[in-house]
Amino acid sequence: MITTKLRKAHKWLMTFIGIQFLVWSITGLYMVSMDIHFIHGEPLKQQPLNTLELDKVTYSLSDLLSEYPQAQNIQLGRLLDKQVYRIDESQSGKLILDASTGEPLGNIDENMAKRIAKHRYTGTHDIQSIQLLSKPEQVPSELSARHLPVWQVTFSNPFADTFYINQYSGELVTTRHHFWRLFDWMWRFHIMDYDDGENVANWLLLMIALLGSLAATLGLLLTYQRVFKTSQGAS
Amino acid sequence: MPQWNKSLHKWLSLLVGIQLLIWLVTGLYFNLMDHRKASGNSNLQSINHQGIIAPERLIPVTQLAVQNAKHIGLLWLFGKPYYQVTIERGAHSYQAHNIKLFDASTGAPFTLNESLARTIALKSYNGPVNIISADLLAPPMDELPKQKNPLWQVKLQDELHTHVYIEPTSGAVVAHINDERRVRDLMFKLHFMDYLGTGGFNHWLTITFALLTLALTITGLAWLSERYRAGQLSFTHQHKTQNVTVHVSNTQHTHVLALDKHSTLFDSLAQQGIMLPSNCGGGGTCGMCRIQTNQPVKVTQADQTRLSQSKLEQGFRLACQHNACDIQHITVRTLKRTNKNAS
Structure with missing residues (x-):
């Protein structure tokens, strides 16, 4: 009887991979039901409200280009209460220049990083810890090494809201909180890449998804049989 | 195991089955696709x-x-x-x-x-x-x-x-x-159930289906654990057999068969060529594979649901719910196309 064979195959396949279906369901449910903008910490970040006061930009772009002819990626913006240029310079690397004097402001120190963090944080919690990450081996898995060097500022709320502030530019490069960290774990389990979650094209996922497709097809055939082919007159 | 669990599993699979297959197939596509091409960057x-x-x-x-x-x-x-x-x-x-x-x-x-x-x-x-x-x-x-x-x-x-x-x-x-990117975008649309074109995956349709699918997997795993406890999911495949006297009422033949102790009567009779009627293939949901015995045999939830009290008292049970080691003597009614002539 074909139904019996289907049922046995479905049962045995699911005995081996049914747990992964549970994992896919739970992780998928978490990822679709949590608002992605919330996950990405957007509500934690105060958008800069202050507009530029252009009449106070007394060090002009002409001055800047005369002094730094190699400057690229020139941006005029704010650093707390100051108006500053951020530039990429072939010799000195990334620089912050005071937009009224042209004076280089140097790297962001711990005190400054704390002030920036508090300024941009929409929450009311205090800073619990702060540390400078500058070497690739210090980088936690939640941060991409391209953001180095950064100040890692962790707030004292239950979800360990964390701001990463670039040491050269003073810019808030990314944030993290426990819901995002959990989301990353959900993702790893969803794609069955348990170390860094960067490789969707892994063999384990391929094998389980192939077997899973087979098991689900058999299940669908069983359902079809039970729901639409009950012509033999069930009691 | 309550009978509604099996019933729920069936109806949930009817609701989400097609989408579940879509998730699996599009997932396979993401696993196999060429990332650079699929981004449209050829x-x-x-x-x-x-x-x-x-x-x-x-x-x-x-x-x-x-x-x-x-x-x-x-x-x-x-x-x-x-x-x-x-x-x-x-x-x-x-x-x-x-x-x-x-x-x-x-x-x-x-x-x-x-x-x-x-x-x-x-x-x-x-x-x-x-x-x-x-x-x-x-x-x-x-x-x-x-x-x-x-x-x-x-x-x-x-x-x-x-x-x-x-x-x-x-x-x-x-x-x-380009066309390569359009394929990927279609796959994302299917995987995220973005049939209304929001461009994202945070919407009620996919959340509802994710919840139903979670219920489907939980009922499925509960069913599996019930099969395991009934001894029908043992990994060590022992072929210990037991002799069972089978009286086929519609042909008036009686056989003594060596049946596998740890398979269901439904399966082991089928192996011997005695086909009982069934619609669900041994899932305990259609109630057609009934057998009768005069021995005291426990009544499972499926027996309870599918057989009347008087039938139960007369010793009727479902063959897919009982193993050969429980029973030594049964009467069955087979399908017409059964061809059992031996001993």
Whole structure:
């Protein structure tokens, strides 16, 4: 009887991979039901409200280009209460220049990083810890090494809201909180890449998804049989 | 195991079964796809816009006719400098923004016109190609559903039907959307159940289906654990047998059969060529594979649901719910096509 064979195959396949279906369901449910903008910490970040006061930009772009002819990626913006240029310079690397004097402001120190963090944080919690990450081996898995060097500022709320502030530019490069960290774990389990979650094209996922497709097809055939082919007159 | 669990499993599978298969097949596609091609980047190349200007020719930002600037960048386009003034923008470039361009040597407002958009499109494409059309599209756009800002769309005459999307406020190439990318986007649409075209995956339809699918897997695993406890999911495959006397009432034949102790009577009788009627294939849900015995045998939940009290008292049970080790003597009624002639 074909139904019996289907049922046995479905049962045995699911005995081996049914747990992964549970994992896919739970992780998928978490990822679709949590608002992605919330996950990405957007509500934690105060958008800069202050507009530029252009009449106070007394060090002009002409001055800047005369002094730094190699400057690229020139941006005029704010650093707390100051108006500053951020530039990429072939010799000195990334620089912050005071937009009224042209004076280089140097790297962001711990005190400054704390002030920036508090300024941009929409929450009311205090800073619990702060540390400078500058070497690739210090980088936690939640941060991409391209953001180095950064100040890692962790707030004292239950979800360990964390701001990463670039040491050269003073810019808030990314944030993290426990819901995002959990989301990353959900993702790893969803794609069955348990170390860094960067490789969707892994063999384990391929094998389980192939077997899973087979098991689900058999299940669908069983359902079809039970729901639409009950012509033999069930009691 | 309550009978409603099996019933729920069946009806849930009817609801989400097709989508579950879609999830698996599109998941396989993501596992196997070529990332660069699927992003539409087969023919994409970067454009070097950087130029040189005598510093004194830049006009000061104080002379720009703009209010409420939050941020000003120096942007190069084909070797000429422009001030890119941000008045409002979101966390992502696709969110609605208010950005203006000014010629950095004259201070005049600048608009990225069609001819520049065409040039950018051609330069961003690796290889010779002709343009079919260029249009400034207002959101919403079919091919970029999240986009909330106007974009130049330049259609190219190539085999992959490439559309180049260019941001007028920066000259940046947002995407090459070609047939390879369209396949990926379709797969995402199916995987995220984005049938209403929101461009995302945080919507009620997919959340509802995710919940139903979770219920489907839980009922399935509960069913498996019930089978395990009934001894029908043992990994060690012992073929210990036991002799069972089987009386087939419709043919009036009686057989003594060596049946596998740890299979269901339904399965082991089938192995011996005695086919009991069944619709569900041994799932305990159709109630057709009944047998009768005069021995005291426990009543399972499925027996209880599918057989009347008087039948139970007469010793009727479902063959798919009991193993051969429970019973030594049974009476069965078989399907007509059963061909059991031996002993």
